[in-house]
Amino acid sequence: MGGCTCETDRPRLVMTLGDLSGVGPELAIKLLSNEENRRKANIYLMASPAELQRFADEQGATIPTADQFGDGNIVLVESKYADQPVERGVASVAGGTRVMSDLLDCLAMFKDGKVDSIMFLPLNKSALHDAGMHEEDELRWFAKELDYHGTTSELNFAGSLTTSRVTSHCAIKEVSERINARSVYEAIRLLDGVIRGSGVDNPRLGVCALNPHAGESGQFGREEIDHIAPGIALARNEGMDVEGPFPSDTIFIAARDGKYDGVVTMYHDQGQIAMKLMGFDGGVTVQGGLPVPIATPAHGTAYNIVGQNKASVGPSQRAFDIAVSLGKRTMEERKAAQ
Numbered sequence: 185m186g187g188c189t190c191e192t193d194r195p196r197l198v199m200t201l202g203d204l205s206g207v208g209p210e211l212a213i214k215l216l217s218n219e220e221n222r223r224k225a226n227i228y229l230m231a232s233p234a235e236l237q238r239f240a241d242e243q244g245a246t247i248p249t250a251d252q253f254g255d256g257n258i259v260l261v262e263s264k265y266a267d268q269p270v271e272r273g274v275a276s277v278a279g280g281t282r283v284m285s286d287l288l289d290c291l292a293m294f295k296d297g298k299v300d301s302i303m304f305l306p307l308n309k310s311a312l313h314d315a316g317m318h319e320e321d322e323l324r325w326f327a328k329e330l331d332y333h334g335t336t337s338e339l340n341f342a343g344s345l346t347t348s349r350v351t352s353h354c355a356i357k358e359v360s361e362r363i364n365a366r367s368v369y370e371a372i373r374l375l376d377g378v379i380r381g382s383g384v385d386n387p388r389l390g391v392c393a394l395n396p397h398a399g400e401s402g403q404f405g406r407e408e409i410d411h412i413a414p415g416i417a418l419a420r421n422e423g424m425d426v427e428g429p430f431p432s433d434t435i436f437i438a439a440r441d442g443k444y445d446g447v448v449t450m451y452h453d454q455g456q457i458a459m460k461l462m463g464f465d466g467g468v469t470v471q472g473g474l475p476v477p478i479a480t481p482a483h484g485t486a487y488n489i490v491g492q493n494k495a496s497v498g499p500s501q502r503a504f505d506i507a508v509s510l511g512k513r514t515m516e517e518r519k520a521a522q
Contacts, residue, residue: 198228202305205279206485207424207495217245232266280315301511335370336473340464346376347455368415391428412519477510
């Protein structure tokens with residue numbers, strides 16, 4: 185199945201091993217030993233030949249590599265910290281440093297027009313912080329490194345449902361002051377665009393209220409009246425299929441039953457609790473709004489099972505498929521702009 189036309193029609197994806205202290209390398213091998221996955225995209229892997237061989241040997245797997253794409257192989261991109269020791273099963277500065285360096289190289293590849301999407305395997309926030317990442321989350325760090333100042337939001341996928349947030353990693357006391365019609369509209373627009381990019385032509389969206397009972401006509405707060413409803417109206421005026429605001433204790437029941445493809449939440453835990461209850465084992469996070477699609481499984485490094493070949497590949501497979509789908513959209517947009 186090699187050949188120029190086939191290879192150039194595929195999106196180009198770069199994958200990192202995540203934190204080498206955790207289960208990321210195991211998951212990478214499980215993904216890349218599947219020939220069907222290797223034929224979905226032209227895949228770069230941030231690893232040295234020796235690292236790939238060592239991790240593949242642990243699972244008895246074989247992954248074909250070459251200097252250029254063809255016939256289901258991958259292409260290795262050697263990390264600046266390749267083959268340097270990282271203690272497994274614990275958070276470390278060495279692990280965090282490798283993660284940051286690999287992700288910076290992935291971003292550089294996108295800037296240079298070499299890749300259409302990025303997938304990183306689980307990392308450890310404490311290790312990243314110790315290694316020098318001081319932003320409130322990876323999304324802010326990505327935006328800074330890309331010099332991107334537009335709207336961003338962490339999007340979460342569980343089953344067929346996707347959520348975005350108007351606010352994310354901030355104190356609860358700051359949530360209300362960050363909600364306005366424009367921020368609500370931008371969260372709706374971003375969610376609509378990402379779901380379309382994943383293959384749904386006309387996403388059905390619902391929007392959470394902030395206050396209990398959606399404010400009860402202003403008795404419990406006016407955010408729904410003054411900010412959330414006007415933001416929904418802005419989105420509807422642009423043709424988006426969006427409803428709300430609805431109380432957050434009922435909207436996810438409707439979403440679970442298939443009424444919505446996506447839900448816009450007002451703050452982090454308002455959506456995350458529901459999403460993890462509905463599908464933690466298959467959760468995926470997308471760094472939404474950035475110029476490049478970036479996806480990762482929603483779980484952590486799972487230090488307690490490192491080296492035991494017990495890590496479930498399900499969330500990573502879903503993250504890979506989403507990165508491929510969104511990468512196709514990036515590829516098509518780039519071709520259209522030429």
